Amino acid sequence: MTAVTRVAPCGDLALLADCQDPAGVAAAVRAAELPGVVEAVPGAATVLVRHTAAADRPALARRIAALEPAPRSDGASAVVVVLVRYDGADLDDMADLVGLSREEVVARHQASEFEVAFCGFSPGFAYLSGLDPRLVVPRLATPRTSVPAGAVAVADVWSAIYPRESPGGWRLLGTTDAPLWDETRTPPALLAPGTPVRFRQVSP
Known part of the structure; x- marks a missing residue:
């Protein structure tokens, strides 16, 4: 095939x-x-x-x-390390849902080796593949009318960061100050398809 x-x-x-x-x-x-x-x-x-x-x-x-996927080139993209305060509104509920402690959820999220699969929804919003299977959860049954900019979240097999305040139904694990979208920067998006991403915990 x-x-x-x-x-x-x-x-x-x-x-x-x-x-x-x-x-x-x-x-x-x-x-x-x-x-x-x-x-x-x-x-x-x-x-x-x-x-x-x-x-x-x-x-x-x-x-x-007839094309075959281009092979990944080692070292082609530098890893983007995103510093996260794991203070999300859904962290405790997420832990109960997957049967892990709050600390285990944080540890598994940090240990996941993410890569930007594609971008969409809003400028700077990147869908990150590579989420630990134990953290795969459905979206919220009722989306929030407002999710703050910098919210680090998960839904289904994806993790992501909200670049700006917007509605959303993903489960919020934490927040970051990383600038996801800056029109004065070239390119304006911090995360592009193929970029490896890692999350690292910082104190609130």
Whole structure:
């Protein structure tokens, strides 16, 4: 079985590829420098490939379908260490839900080797894969109308940091002062797909 299981049209100027390693496939698309490709954006289980109007769409779809994920390069991205105060509103409930102590939840979250899988929801919001399986929990049944900027959270198989105040249904473990989005910085997002991330506890 190839890495890409299906390639379908997505609007007039894009193709959507279903795959198991979106970050690797997106990197492979960029590396292949396929004619007419404008950008490749990874998602949870897909890659959106935008192309120009002049692109040969059927040929491009065949080329994408034949790609294998680009291998990870050791040391390609420096680890981003995020300092966290584990003072989240859901930490105690989370511990009860997964049958661990508060301290064990914190330890497992810090020990997880995260990587940015894809970005979305709001500028600077990165979905981090690699969460310890014991910490996999569903979203809140009723989302909050307001989650503070810098909130470190988990939901399903993901962990993330809210870059700005917004509604949200993730379970809050802590807070950080890390600047997730800064329009004066190049690039403005602190976390990009493929970036390794580690969380480290600091005192409140």
